[in-house]
Amino acid sequence: MIHTEMDEDILKVLISQEELQDCVRKMGEQISQDYQGKNLLMVSVLKGSVVFMADLMRAVSIPAQIDFMSVSSYGAGVKSSGVVKIIKDLDQQLEGKDLLIVEDILDSGMTLSYLSDILKARRPNSIRIATLLDKPERRTANIQADYFGFQVPDAFVVGYGLDYNEKYRNLPYIGILKPQVYAK
């Protein structure tokens, strides 16, 4: 499918639809093995991870629950402000749950580091992180993903849920945004 108007703002396609599908399927298989007999609760961090979450949950073959959480760290810009605020909390208690936080991208790690600390305090059985993308070069917080799809270079990427100013989330691939788009 062609998304001409949005495609024009993309410098380079980094990860194709097929590569994404393949990776998510494998990750789902791994998670299904690792969480056999456990009480899996997948928590998607809105809004960037919704597309990944929707695909990943269908690649998981064991019983699983889902929930959503919304935090803000970026505002409208491209750099982390370091300020993380809970906009929407989980609907349920975490005792007895094996929590898997589902994220779109681990960048500075500030968001996830803060989030996992507050969720740990609610005493789940276990807590792990699944991120589609990892930008290790940019890490400032001491945090790692237990499952990750792709390492990406230090460039601003969009698509497959990831946005710039709320745009490009519906692109089916991951691409590098042309710098002139956010320089405007």
Ligand code: IMP
């Ligand atoms: P962190 O706190 O710096 O790890 O930021 C994580 C969040 O920043 C992600 O969940 C994204 O919403 C956003 N983010 C970081 N890098 C990018 C990017 O390259 N494109 C789009 N969003 C990004």
Ligand code: MG
């Ligand atoms: Mg996000």
